[in-house]
Amino acid sequence: MTEVPTTVSPDHSVWHAAQIMLSEHVSGVPVLADDGVLAGIVTEGDLLRRTELGTAEAFPNPSQDADAVARAYVKSRSWKVGDVMTTNVITIDETTDVHEIVTLIDQHDIKRLPVMREERLVGIVSRADLLKVIATGKPDAEIRGDEAVRRAIVARLAETASALSAQPVVAVEGGIVHVTGDIRSRYEHDAIRMIVEGVAGPGFKDDLSISGKKVL
Structure with a gap:
C-alpha cells in the first residue's frame, strides 16, 4: 500500500484536488475531515460531469428522482470537494489479505481502497499496488520425474x-x-x-x- 497518502479537506476546492491528482499521478485522493476522520474520497470519476468540461448535462437520466437531479446539479457546479466527493467509501484494514482486496476492487469496480487503523487513515491500496505483487512473482519451480x-x-x-x-x-x-x-x-x-x-x-x-x- 501507499503509506500516508496525500489528502484533501472537504473545504478544499475541486481545482486544488485536481491539481494534486495531476502532480501525484493518482486518480483519486482521500478526503479527511478536520478531526482526521475519513469523510470521503474524490476521484476522476467524480469530476467527469462538470461545467468546466461542458459535460454537466451530458448524461441525462430521466428516471432520476428530484433529489438525484439536485445532487447532480451541485456536483457539476460546486467548487467544494465536500460537495463532489464520494461519501460511501469502501475501506479495508491492515490485516485484509490480497484475495479479499482484489475481490472488493473487482466487485465494486473501484480503483483504490483506503486502509484504516480503527477510524484513522494509514494508507491506500490501488490497482497499481496489486500490479507490483504480480511483477515481483516468479514461475513455480519445475517438477522433475x-x-x-x-x-x-x-x-x-x-x-x-x-x-x-x-x-x-x-x-x-x-x-x-x-x-x-x-x-x-x-x-x-x-x-x-x-x-x-x-x-x-x-x-x-x-x-x-x-x-x-x-x-x-
Whole structure:
C-alpha cells in the first residue's frame, strides 16, 4: 500500500484536488475531515460531469428522482470537494489479505481502497499496488520425474475443472508430456497448455481435439 497518502479537506476546492491528482499521478485522493476522520474520497470519476468540461448535462437520466437531479446539479457546479466527493467509501484494514482486496476492487469496480487503523487513515491500496505483487512473482519451480510431473498436472487440471468441459488424459514418458482428449474450445486448450507449462515447462505432445478436429 501507499503509506500516508496525500489528502484533501472537504473545504478544499475541486481545482486544488485536481491539481494534486495531476502532480501525484493518482486518480483519486482521500478526503479527511478536520478531526482526521475519513469523510470521503474524490476521484476522476467524480469530476467527469462538470461545467468546466461542458459535460454537466451530458448524461441525462430521466428516471432520476428530484433529489438525484439536485445532487447532480451541485456536483457539476460546486467548487467544494465536500460537495463532489464520494461519501460511501469502501475501506479495508491492515490485516485484509490480497484475495479479499482484489475481490472488493473487482466487485465494486473501484480503483483504490483506503486502509484504516480503527477510524484513522494509514494508507491506500490501488490497482497499481496489486500490479507490483504480480511483477515481483516468479514461475513455480519445475517438477522433475515423470510420475511426479503427471500427478502434479492431473491435480492442477482437477483444480481447474470448472473451466474445462472434460478432464484430458495425461501421460508422461521420458520427460515428454502427452495430453489427449476432446475439449470444447481453443480457450480450454490454452488453459491446459498453461497448466502443463506451469508444471513441466514449455512444450508438450498435444493430441487434443475440438469437436473431433485436431487442435492445430
